[in-house]
Amino acid sequence: MQARLLLEDGTLFTGLAFGAEGQSTGEVVFNTGITGYQEVLSDPSYCGQIVTMTYPLIGNYGITRDDFEAVRPYIHGFVVRRHEPVPSNWRGEYSLDRLLKEYGITGISDIDTRMLTRKLRNFGTMKGLLTTGSERIEELQERLGVAQLLHDQVARTSTKNIFSAPGNKERVVLIDFGAKSGIVKELSKRGCDVIVVPHDTTADQIRRLNPDGIQLSNGPGDPKDVPYAVETVKQLIGEFPIFGICLGHQLFALASGADTTRLKFGHRGGNHPVKELATNRCYITSQNHGYTVLEDSIAGTDLEVTHINNNDGSIEGLKHKKHPVFTVQYHPEAAPGPHDSSYLFDQFLDMIRDHKKNNPLKPLQTRLQETLKGELQYAQK
Template sequence: MKALLMLENGMTFEGTGFGYEHDVVCEVVFNSAMCGYTELLTDPSYAGQGVVMTYPLVGNYGICYDDAESTKPWLGAFIVRSVSGIASNFRCDVDLDTYLKQNKVPGLCGVDTRALTRVLRESGTMRGMIAYGDKVDLDSMKKQIEAFVLESHVPAVSDREGKLYGDGPIKVALADYGVKHNIIRCLVKRGCTVKCFPYDATLEDYLAFAPDGVMLSNGPGDPQACAKSIAELKRIYAHGIPTFGICLGHQLMALSQGCDTYKLKYGHRGINHPVKDLSTNRVYISSQNHGFVVNADSVNPAVADVSFISMNDGSVEGLNYKNGKVFTVQFHPEASSGPLDTGFLFDRFIDLMGGSRI
């Protein structure tokens, strides 16, 4: 079926529908990864977003359920240049088109994604709408885009079941703001028992588990919309529990300690972003997926030191807090998909909780 993408600036891009052909309004962003679309589709941090893939061919190795980062795809729409008609992979469980149909995710292919990406880089992330059919009402699309309000998806992606993973001697309470499964796997393989807590859990909820440490997960959207989580993290920090935060968890902890955050023009989304460790001057390649960052000028040197910066734009990529019990990073050291350069940060967390017991 014919389909049309309209951006909030009025630009349109024609293409062909695939997946679940249903009109959708979302925030349009781009990702520069050349692989890992299964992990991307199931990353809760993309909830409500229409993701443009800059790499031209997607779907060639199908969908492998074992690579999923959550129980289902969360993104609002998937926009690609070309969809492979063949899924060639001995691990393939289902082809991309069928997977999107099964999970009701709209797809758009045949779009000049390089031109679209340049628009998003030059003008910034925008709201957009995909409409399907031979004839679409441009005026109606424009009105729907204008009426679209970006909402916090954290309550929807956070797990409320209190699931338990692993059976190791180190107990980690995980604040689930939309956690990627590989964060849990990285902790379990290091001898941790991980219990997930919902985004609005209280300090008392965490303490009832008697954790050795707290893990703050990634998640979608504007961190300033998570007021309750920020308030509880302020209490967790004051209590002195060893804490490691990733992505949204990094931003929320910073806000709880008086820092500010702001929205990037077009965000960092890909698996080849260089970050510099300021303590060693060593550069690592990282996986990233975020639209907001901590404002460096708002970091009180009496509270925290900037530990990592982005080599692309100089933005804050990590903080070490002066209480000696908390550190956070903006990038994804669990790197699924992506490079494994910064996996040592999980070992640092283990050391902060008293070291390995296995």
Template sequence: MPQNCVRGDKMKGLIYLEDGTYYEGRGFGKEGTCVGEIVFNTSMTGYQEMLTDPSYCGQIVNMTYPLIGNYGINEIENESNKVYVKGLIAREICTNYSNYMASSDINSMLVKSNVVGVYGVDTRSIAKKIRDCGSLKCVISNKDISVSELKEILNSTQIKHDYMKKVGTKTIIKLKGEGPKIAVIDFGVKQNIIKNLIDRNCDVTILPYETSYDEIVKLNPDGVLLSNGPGDPKEAKEAVETTKKIIKNFPTLGICMGHQILALAVGGQTYKLKYGHRGANHGVYDIELDKAYITSQNHGYAVDSKSIEKEMIITHINLNDMTVEGMKHKTLPVFSVQFHPEGSPGPTDTSYIFDKFISMVKGE
């Protein structure tokens, strides 16, 4: 292992999965033990954005790229004001970073944010395990603890599925602009989504999860954006009921969780994917434009294509598994995408989604 891995020789690292599989490695980050759903991400870069993405709340992220931390941590690439990842697993961790923008290393970020990390394990093997077995409950620890103790901790801990109700803003946030007034329903919105609206001179109001339809009407927005967020969309019952009213009266864009909530609002269904889509190289086909794009994705649920046929038209499909990646309403100014148009893996290929939304809001 590289010599620049913090406390690697002092901290034991253990990973225990609900099927009884366990891995031994070394620990980093905050000393402790945590339980969550283990998922894998195939991105080669973007670990800082992942750590601070609210959509990862409650999850332990296994990075398949072998070296994490080599360009450090900077002050501008956070997707929120805190780290939401429950735990981090990596093959190698680099703290001797090289990047003119960096001001800290990944280990220090995890220590400061009370996040447990384990490295020195075969992360590709873990990813294959998840692909074969599906989503798994997992416990990781960098304390001196036995496998049997980890098993007991895992079995006695329940995983929550309603994080979207808790990770967003608790107060109304107003960001002034001279353009269209956009209300953002915050299920765990990423800062890059807000930045894309601001870059288009929108007047943005970010609203808490529990905001009622009547409160939205009082704001008199030109359009509504249903944001990304963590958890099972079926747990967002209040948001689904509010969305049913929103789409009848306001131009609406849904992104990721917002896409799923929109599907439920029109009478459709969602289902849990075997192991989700998490990475920056997912091919998506735009049926209307007859063009394929490389997209950034982070979700564990998908929309049932047959369940939305009455109200929606499918506009985008995933080129790997043919799942629904986008849809639009047959009669209303409403559409959504499952991928992250702000993720910029192209680097800006899918930002046209925001332009399309603004044009729709303006009635162009």
């Protein structure tokens, strides 16, 4: 079956369809990873996007249950040079084609993904329409012209209910803005008592959970689409140790008075070099984001830049000058990608322990709860 990908500048790619039949629109982006297409497909940060893989052979090792980063994929389309319908891998349980069919996602193969990637690099990410239908090109252009990109991706991908991954060490509340499961795995690996809460959980509700630290997750879209999250982060700064990843990094910046902007074509892949300014050491990182913190907006805030991107000089890490908060734009949990930066989770736990050591008083929310309990007992007498 034929499939077509139409870009908003009028460029039309015609190839072969795989996955589900249908039509969808979204922001067309590219990922430079050589492996890890399953983790890319199931990363909630791709919600609303049509993802192009620059590596030419996709599907060759199939799909494995243990490698999902979310309960389901949220992408709006998948673009590859060559789709392998018959995978070969001892861990593989079924094919990429079956996964896309199961979740109604259309794929297109046998197009020049190198040309498509060069176009996105030169002109920036574009709105696109992917279809297996036979409509006239004029009709597709009209549909694409009126199509609107999503602005509610965080609400679509975040958990709807609080859940926990119990542990016997520090309690970490993970605010889920579209979190990858790798974050929970890294915290659980270190014995943390992880409580995952929805994106719109208030600061007061988080205080009632009596956390030792707060983890701000990754997530899709523009950080300015979730102003309530910025306000929540602003209220938590200074009260708890905080570690932010990707969207969480951008929300921390906004909450601290800095600003964000959209990148021309984003950073997506598992081979992005990042320099840690304190040591001059370079880490190879996994990244997936279309927005960045503006360097000029840091002046006049209590923020300090800790990491920069070695390719374009954009900000990749921040810390607060007064409070125990640090964030990174990249993914220390990898999945897919290198594990160079997993030490950041250890750094987060060290920060929590130092904070508790230097602040032996019970947390404010505990003292308030005890006061309220005492008043209630007195009233009952």
